Amino acid sequence: MSNSRYETYETHETYETYGPAYAGPVYGGFDAPPADLHSAETLGHGTPGAYADTYRPAYEGPTLPGLPRQGAPDDGPAPGSAEQPGRGPGAHAGSRAAARTGAHRRSARRRKARYAERPDSPMRRLLPQALVVAFLAGGTTAFVAKDKAIELNVDGKARTLHTFADDVTELLAEEGVEVGAHDVVAPGPGTEISSGDEVAVHFARPVRLTLDGHRREIWTTAHTVEGALRQLGVRQEGAYVSASRSRRIGREGLALDVRTERTVTIMADGRARTVRTNAATVREAVEEAGITLHGQDTTSVPQGSFPRDGQTVTVLRITGGKEVREEPIPFQVRRTEDPDLFRGTEVVERAGEPGLRRVTFSLRSVNGVRQKPRRIRSEVVREPRPQVVKVGTKPRPASVRGADHLDWQGLAACESGGRPDAVDSSGTYGGLYQFDTRTWQALGGNGRPQDAPAAEQTYRAKKLYVRRGASPWPHCGARLGG
Known part of the structure; x- marks a missing residue:
């Protein structure tokens, strides 16, 4: 029994209100003094042995001495008798009134004398005990009704405890057990509990x-x-x-x-091998199948990928080499305007030169099948040189007086076969009318005659005819008809 139980019931040990009620003859006319009730050792604490006789059970009472006869004149009525001469209700009322008006000493001496004359009856000795037991019985009943014996298992550690909690939530709070959203409590929080129940907490x-x-x-x-x-x-x-x-x-x-263990099929060298594996990568699964990868050999799926259950992996046997090829790099053409040239006239001032590129290709065969070459590297060996071309912007003259009526097409057909870019075998004369470079430039032409448009060549030929006649063309000049 806990100290709290004692404390709970000590509040009921106020017996003063019951003192006056027992001043008269109760239970056979025995007047128990109030001091006996106040000083009784009701809850197991106080002065040991001071009131041992008071709480001795009736069947353990001492052998009483011979009692006076009820009719003896000196002793008065025997204790416990139904009739007591001279002690009627009026006498009791008078004694209580005297006690209340200040005759306390006389009443005390009278009670003391009666105690000396009368041995304690069993009922009088048991009266205080009965009162205490009544108080204790009521409090103990309430205590037992609230107290519960519960088996609490927290993460596998079980213990039995007593609690006044009404439900699982109160019990856990009382025991300082904190649970999270993922923890499991059985029965669930808020469930009412009773004595003998089991509560389990499993931490997540x-x-x-x-x-x-x-x-x-x-x-x-x-x-x-x-x-x-x-x-x-x-x-x-x-x-x-x-x-x-x-x-x-x-x-x-x-x-x-x-x-977990999975089934993977490996296709290699024309054979299929099925293995049970818990490998982390396709490469490990291939090795477990007893297949070795050489050189550029690879698999149909990335070798570092995770092998799935029922997956088929094909081993690719790769052979091949490298091939180096040289490719030309075309040059660019840069055009600049020239006001000294007639419109439509273009003169190459500097010829272009192509560059050179060296390209490396990868040649391979997969499982014996030749694949398309793949470019893997390229480097420039020589940079291309751009070609510079002058473009004329000068307005072209309408005609040359005194030469427009001549047969210039016939002369061109005789001199060059009618080809503007024609050049003789020595490289000295070129164009429709086979100008040499010095004569051409003297007539206002730029560059080489064979590079100029046909209309400009005809115009320069007319100017030459005006200056020198048909003499520049000794063999074909007669074709002019002039």
């Missing part, structure tokens, strides 16, 4: 699980790796687990990598 633990290449965050109430995998329904036979299955999972959690 965070696990960063990578299962067959897929990562996710989970919570588990299992205490070991094996228990967590069982909760998740992970097939453990033949699986790779990054931690021991018997390892305990603390409240702080852990990171776990699990690879």
Whole structure:
């Protein structure tokens, strides 16, 4: 019994109000003094032995001496008798009135004398005990009704406790057990509890699980790796687990990598090999199948990828080499305006020169089939030189007086076959009318005659005819008809 129980019932030990009621003859006319009730050792604490006789059970009372006869003149009526001469209700009322008006001493001496004359009756001795038992019985009944014996299991550690809590939430708060959103409480929070119930709390633990290449965050109430995998329904036979299955999972959690056993088919060198594997990469699965990759050999899926259940992987045997080729780089043409040239006239001032590029190609065959060459490297050996061309902007003259009526087409056909870019075998004369460079430039032409338009060549030929006649063309001049 706890001290709180004593404290609860000490508030009921105020017996003063009952003192006057027992001043008269109660239970056979025995007047118990109020001091006996106030000083009774009702709850097991006080002065030991001071009132041992008062609480001695009736069947343990001492053998009483011979009592005076009820009719003796000196002793008065025997205790416990129904009739007591000279002690009627009026006498009792008079004694109580005397006690209230100041005759306390006389009443006390009279009571003392009666105590000396009369032995204590069993009923009078049991009266204080009966009152105390009545108070204790009522309080104990309320205490027992509220107190509950509960078995509390917190993360596998069970203990039995007594509580006044009405439901699971109050019980956990009373015991200082904090639960989170992922923790499991059975029965659930708020459930009413009664004596004999069991309450279990399972704390959840965070696990960063990578299962067959897929990562996710989970919570588990299992205490070991094996228990967590069982909760998740992970097939453990033949699986790779990054931690021991018997390892305990603390409240702080852990990171776990699990690879279940899968079936993978490897196609290589015309054969199919099926293996059961928990490999982390396709390369590992290929090696477990007893296949070795050489040189440029690869697989139909990335070798670092995760092999899936039922997947087929083809090994690609690659052979080949390199080939170097030279390619020309075309030159650019830059045109500049020249006001000294007639419109439509273009003169190449500087000829262009192509560049040179060296290109390296990869040649390979996959499983015996030749593939298209693939360019892997390119470098410039020689930069191209651009070509510079002058473009005339000068307005072209309408005609040359005294020469327009001549047959210039006939002369051109005789001299060059009618080709504006014609050049004789010596390289000295060129164009429709086979000008030499010095004569051409003396007539106002730029560059070489064979590079000028046909209209400009005809115009320069007319100017030459006006100056010198048909003499510049000794063999074909007669074609002019002039």
